[in-house]
Amino acid sequence: MNFDLASQPEIIQRGAAYAVQGWDIAKGWLMSPAAWSQFGLLLAAFLLAWLLTRRLRPAMERLLTPPAGRSSLLATLRRFLLVFVPLLLPLLAFAFTAIGEQATRAVFGTGAVIAFGKRLFLLLAARILVREIVTDGFLKLLGRVILLPVMALYALGLLDVATARLNEMTVSLGNIEFTVMAVIRGVIAGAILFWLGRWSNDQTGSYISKQDQMRPATRQLAAKAAEFTIFAVAFFLLLNIVGIPLTSLAVLSGAIGVGLGFGLQKIASNYISGVILLLEGQATVGDFVELDNGMAGTIVQTTARAMILETYDGRWIVVPNEDFITTRVINYSDQGSTNRYEVPFSVSYDTDINRVPPIIEAAVATHPDVLDDPFPPDCELRGFGDSGVEFAVEFWVAGIDDGRHKYSSDVGFLIWNALRDNGIEIPYPHRVVELRQPAET
Template sequence: MNWDLSTQPEIVQRAAEYGLIGWDIAQRWLVSPAAWSQFALLAAAFVLAWLIARRLVPALRRLLTPPADSTSVLSRARGFLLIFLPLVLPVLAYALTGIGEQITRSIFGSGAVIAFGKGLILFLAARAFVRDIVTDPFLKVLGRYVLLPVMLLYAFGILDDVTLRLSETTVAIGSIRFSALALLRGVIAGALLFWLGRWSNEQSSAYIERQEMRPATRQLAAKAAEVVIFGAAILLLMSIMGIPLTSLAVLGGALGVGIGLGLQRIVANYISGVILLLEGQATIGDYVQLDSGEAGTIVKTTARAMILETFDGRWIVVPNEDFITTRIVNYSDQGSANRYDVSFSVSYDTDINRIPDLIAAAVSTHPGVLQEPEPPDVELRGFGDSGIDFGVEFWVSGIDDGKNKYASDVLFLIWNALKENDIEIPYPRRVIEMRPAADSA
């Protein structure tokens, strides 16, 4: 085949060169007794592996399948090993092919065909691993587009050539130069490291949530674990890509300048968030009122802000710094009791000495009203234009937040108690005196 490819792109010339090499190898294999014996050994190894796997896999499945109601460590380990059963056939075929390769090399002094077959078996094993064992979508994509092409290049024996070409090709990013191989390795390693970091962070967060500690402490521990995990991932990635760790000093200087110029508030919010987590003064589930008058329940905390949900379903994003530098009223404080009071009036015809005991007893019947730290207390507030003004103070375990209508319920109890005892609730009255006009002279 004397084709003139000098005018074609280099990649076409390189592909044609590899094609001619492959054609030459195939011709030599077709006329070589050693090659035919290796083909036979490959076929025999694969058939024998298939026959063994056909009997071995059902036995292993019965042995490794844990009882349905068992949750022990051994049962989980058996279940974990069970997912690797699709690799039994390619592993057996690879082992038997290796034995055949030793026999062939001892007889003919050559094993190129059977080595190629071993590479293809490894590719099949990798394919089974990606298709049948890996369940995470990200790892499936990584296996499909990274692992399988690498195994295919290895099977055809050109992985070293491709690696050498990538290492000789340089990529410039500003004043920094990387080899294409280092950049590709960094991308793959970075993807794996950050996936592993995300998985580790989820596992550590789940473990921390199961521990007996204050909610604020749990949040702080979870965020600290997240910083450590992803910090270690970044350092390891820099090491893999060959970036000297001394460059972190330059990065730290740049961050310092950025903070000095315009990131003060952002950094202040991050530091305030850590302080809030340490002190535990405001955590998820607390009902707080801002200095501006808006109020809501804390439903989410981030490194930069607190998220409040109001009664009408609106979310308010409050910077962490505001919880440190402004006045915030926390009505919940992790479920402590709160005191409320409501006002009412009775007519001037009422024997007011009966009112305190009567109303205190009525309010005490509410299931949410506490007797500690103090039972309901009725006070005489003053003498109004239309009636005598009273107020009742009471303690509840919670807040009057819309779901718990403590003030409304207590007013209903006061109304019913006054009506049952024939006590009049006054309403505004005006007395108008009509005087006759003076006689004109």
């Protein structure tokens, strides 16, 4: 059949040419004894691979499944290999088809049909890989959007044609010119590199966090340095893959420098302040701090720009790192140091005040969290008030008197009970009112 497509768009003419070419190839295969032989070899290779898979797969699954609870290197390797067992059928079919292709080319001098079947088995392997083996959402998306279409083009023998066509198309960006193929290659490589960077960063961070012999601040600094190094290497590898020379980044570097000097100076200041904090270890995750402006909370997360404090009422406060450098910060934790608190009280003027200190000190010492080191509880006379004699008991604890810890409240109860048990009165204000009658006249 001949159709006049001269008046049609170029894309339709090109598609029709490919369709005619495909029809000619298919017709040649259907009428060729060599093609029928290759079809038979393909069917035989698939059946043999299917039979072997039925026998080998259960044995391989038993061999590669480690005992429950094992976490050794060998057990981890066996679990890793077990994941790829579903690829056994297409890979065996591919191997048998490759052997059949060599025999077909030796006998008939051609192997186009069996080569096409071999590529189809590779496409089947890629489909199983994406659907059944890959579990990461990002990699699964890459497989569906990129790997499967590429393998389909390869199976149809159109991959070289598509690659050549994409290499002819160019995209200009200022003085830099790219081919569409370079852009696609850069997107694919960038996605894979930065996924690998994220995975490597997670593994490195997990390893560093387990090094208990390192100070917390040192672990955080090492994790941040590893993160910066990993993504910097990924970025420069991507530039090399895309083909962008580093000299072309001079203008971009100058623009970034101007931005840092003006609009981004606060961000740069906070980033540098964060590095200083990690180096000096002044404040780290888990410390309870109070800033000069009255904000207080436990540091739950550190970022390149800020530290996040969690207050005891459940709120999160984002504090720029610069504030920890330029303002006064009280660190109540300081990597587990103890803190001193005091509870004031008063007794009646009728009391023998010499009895009060030993009674209160003994009562407060019974609290399980009150420490004897650096100092035991100390009851001091503070003054003589309007209603009673004023005392205060000082005590040391290894924690913060807030949140789930109620040290001052517990000590207050101990003081009340101790004074009551010893018959000591806690005074309250009294007022004497004098009524004068007017003089009689």
